[in-house]
Amino acid sequence: MSPRVYKSDKRQAAAEDTRLRILTAARSLLAAAKPTQITLDGIAKAADVSRQTVYNAFGTRAGLLEALFDGLATRAGVDLSEAFAAPDVDAALRRFTETFSRFWAADPVAIRRLRGMAVLDSELDRLLRERDDMRRTALGSLLAARGVEVGPETIDVVWQLTGFEVYDGLARRDPERDPTGPIADAVSAVYAAARG
Template identity: 45%
Template sequence: MSPRSYRMGQRQAEVDETRARIVAAARAQLTESGTLSLDAVARRADVARATVYYQYKSRTGLLEALCDALAAEGGMARLAEAFGHPDPWTAVDRFVEVMAGFWSVDPACTRRLRALGALDEEVGRIIVERDARRRQGASVLVGRLPDAPPGAASLLYVLTSFETFDALASETPSAAPGGPSPGSLEAAVPSVIRLARAALGAASG
């Protein structure tokens, strides 16, 4: 490796580390206070406010990066496996499981983020845009189902929301050994799958 390539690689590593530190600071700030101030994030990340602007251009850019980080950590890349499954009902099950994994990454942060979205237009717009992707995915999956009832895509969209998993998780009894812990959003997966199959018209038995 040439000295120039080494320096470029080292600089990119430093940039990546700074960006990761800023996103982690935004996540902590949001979780603790329910707000997202670029000044507060910069102080927490120990960088200049200008650095946050340089890396993310705006508060919206930082929010998008935070959502992307949660999605990566939550395994949203596994959606390709769900959509690619040849059996349409198994594809729905996998979709539920992937969404549960995503919502389970940091429920406290997600809860704060979605609550802030109801009050802050900028945050709300980002949430609406990301929820629209889930709605589109639900529509694609429902389109493969035989004899799906009217409104089936909307039903699957609602059943795979954070709010549904959050509500059901609190009612989920103790998990089996080796499974998700009681109260974990992933512990609600069997309940959501049962509800989804019933609502979408799966044959019983």
Template identity: 35%
Template sequence: MPTRRYTQQARAQAADETRQQILEATRERLRAAPTEPLSVERVAQDAGVARSTVYLVFGSRAGLFEALGRDLLDRTGFRRIADAVALPDARDAVTQALRAAAGVYAAERDVARTIYSMWTLDPDALRGAFETVERGRAEGQERLAERLHDEGRLRAGVSVEEAADVLWIVSSFETFDQLYTGRGLDVDAVAARLAMMAQQALWA
């Protein structure tokens, strides 16, 4: 029995290592060739596995992108955003969530930029990755908007729906990258600008 258990553990570890090799090869391919369509065959070659192994592990090209999206969130500290959203004061939650989001975006900016750019060209393949990230972001901003309203922090005349729309914009990768890359600001400066936008638009 111990030998069998050891064999199962070794197989599980090997499978996880293969999965991580493929994900790392995917990230590196997106960094190295951001304007080229992602080739599963090239990813497999870079990862040192057979093309069929990629499909065995992830099911499809879309499945690979979805797993990549989840992996990026885990690697870049997405937990910090969730922790910030849970702060007791909604204003602090918004400010700290934007700061955490800026750090997440900056950690894998090149890969994120490529994925967002590819979305317009290959939406079917990217749908899973986008839903993984954007559905959670939308729900989070809606909850924060409701909390601002419930705590009496929302500016008069601004509805919960309008507040959620503002938070959606200021928390987006596109807005972050306009400041980070387009304006050349560092992460802290970007976070401060995003927080200022939210405060001036929404705070009572």
């Protein structure tokens, strides 16, 4: 008789609860009014788990950061299907811009701090660059799906306009105004200029 594979739903649920507690602690530390140094030990302490538990849940520090980014995206409802389903390229670009503006708006303090930390942390910098490259690739795919041919320079400019730094600059300049409109207008103007 072969040994039976034992899989406990309770154990799996407990592991998922622990992961969520760790991610919530990491996000809370990032968003705190007076953030402490964001370290694995600090996150473990805030989540009331051991450092080893953090490693068991995410494998590596990079795994924790990836899960944190994914959690921020899920929380913001990032979904580009509306952009790809839009009736024309102008509507597609507007939906793309709105999607990322919602993402940036969902937790700007945490995102700002992650980007600031990346200046001194090569691993975090690499992960953020990979995420930014994913946005650039999605933008290129969106335009290609519409049969739009623009040069890489135009894609780079539109990509920059839909990035966090532009969003954050507009949002902080006038907190009462939704920056999505001005960003979408700028994206449309660059696109129109590139098409001639």
